[in-house]
Amino acid sequence: MKVRAQTAMVFHLDKCIGCHTCSIACKNIWTDRSGSEYMWWNNVETKPGTGYPTLWEDQSKYSGGWEKRGNKLRLRLHSRAKGLANIFHNPRLPSIDDYYEPWNYRYGDLTNAPAGNDQPVARPVSMVTGREMEIEAGPNWDDDLGGSGIYATNDFNLAALTAEERQQLFILERLVFFHLPRICNHCLNPGCVAACPTGAIYKRGEDGIVLVSQEKCRAWRMCVSGCPYKKVYYNWGTGKSEKCILCYPRQETGQAPACFHSCVGRIRYLGTLLYDADRIGEMAARPDHELVDVQRELILDPFDPAVCAKAREDGVHEAIIEAARKSPVYRFVKEWQLALPLHPEFRTIPMLFYVPPLLPVAATMENGWYELGGAPFGDPVAGRLPIRYFASLFAAGNENSVTTVYRKLLAVRLHRRQETVGDIMAETIKRALDEAESTPQEMEAIYRLTSLSGFAERHVVPPFQREMAIETVLDPLKRKEETGFGFSRPPKRSW
Ligand code: SF4
Ligand code: SF4
Structure with a gap:
């Protein structure tokens, strides 16, 4: 290792x-x-x-x-x-x-054009040739x-x-x-x-x-x-x-x-991950459907004393190990398994991850039952695009990896609705949590980091010396x- x-x-x-x-x-x-x-x-x-x-x-x-x-x-x-x-x-x-x-506009024409009957316009000019161009x-x-x-x-x-x-x-x-x-x-x-x-x-x-x-x-x-x-x-x-x-x-x-x-939407989370560099070649060569799991496997547990000891031996600074323990990326990717790599089938093992989009959800509420039957593609979890689209984008075609994420995102949604509106039957919540293999505590933690986190929770990287x-x-x-x-x-x- x-x-x-x-x-x-x-x-x-x-x-x-x-x-x-x-x-x-x-x-x-x-x-x-x-x-x-x-x-x-x-x-x-x-x-x-x-x-x-x-x-x-x-x-x-x-x-x-x-x-x-x-x-x-x-x-x-x-x-x-x-x-x-x-x-x-x-x-x-x-x-x-x-x-x-690439182009720019001849803004000077707006103010320097001689007086005339027509409104002056700023024509687009190519930044490559310097000539006027049609933007295509x-x-x-x-x-x-x-x-x-x-x-x-x-x-x-x-x-x-x-x-x-x-x-x-x-x-x-x-x-x-x-x-x-x-x-x-x-x-x-x-x-x-x-x-x-x-x-x-x-x-x-x-x-x-x-x-x-x-x-x-x-x-x-x-x-x-x-x-x-x-x-x-x-x-x-x-x-x-x-x-x-x-x-x-x-x-x-x-x-x-x-x-x-x-970032206006505060959609980005930056953090440190510890990984096993010795296994990169072997992991990148695994079959397509294993690639998401493999990538998670490469990421090491920063709370494991053996990992920390080896990290120190390999020259990783104590401040970085400490940051890895608080990493929001670790939580989204490894702990909650909510964030997926973009096109893992390219086998470069990318280190940016995406929580796939769920909203808006086309669901109905009736007698305490939260029904997704109205979703346009009849898909039980992915509201607005077929699951296969997201599987192609984020999971090398492995639909299970994406379905698991959506089950959890939906469970968070139900959990929060129950907390704030309180109109969902306990049975529905239980079913959602069971399907997501999650707990109310985890739901609350996901909700807090997603919606309420401040800069210091979203950006956990120590200054480098x-x-x-x-x-x-x-x-x-x-x-x-x-x-x-x-x-x-x-x-x-x-x-
Ligand atoms: S990531 Fe999205 S929300 Fe954030 S600044 Fe870019 S476009 Fe805007
Ligand atoms: S440029 Fe960036 S995204 Fe492309 S292969 Fe290199 S490290 Fe990966």
């Missing part, structure tokens, strides 16, 4: 209002520079929809992440030898059209068109539904869309790190943040293709790749990342020999 610490995040999707404040906060700090105009390290997508860059989930188009060959894992993009042979030609890159052509796409072009015949019908995850369900979905159109905020997942088995021929991408030992050395990057852009989430971007101005850095300079001074800090860094404990060469991929030797920091 090799204990490592990872800073991880949970997004509670029922609370996201799709305001994009997170995206703007991130853009203002990190990508408001020449060459990065089209980049959104944090973006918010509307689902069903095709996302940003368009159809990023479709690996038959982009070849990101890992695939299983027999019992072994290999990069979907290429083998090491093939990668080197094709180093000057990478056909799996998204084009600017897959992202969108944007970073969330699906927004408010979720369910439209143009965008949502191309959603990758709809392949999991029957023709009848798809038809139903588009009749309901505006009822069903929800928002999906995305940043780099700071994966445990990152495709971007493995695809980089120069070893410019590395994972920090002390908190697992994945970074690109601006000194070592040679612009091969294999990382852009190797990341199945399309969360590495190429800067056309500097000729280097860039990505979300989880605001580590802010974190090192005890501040939350900008997206977290600015230099002595907490443990990169040097890693033996990158040994790790590469063992697994074929791994942590690169950390270069001098250049941010």
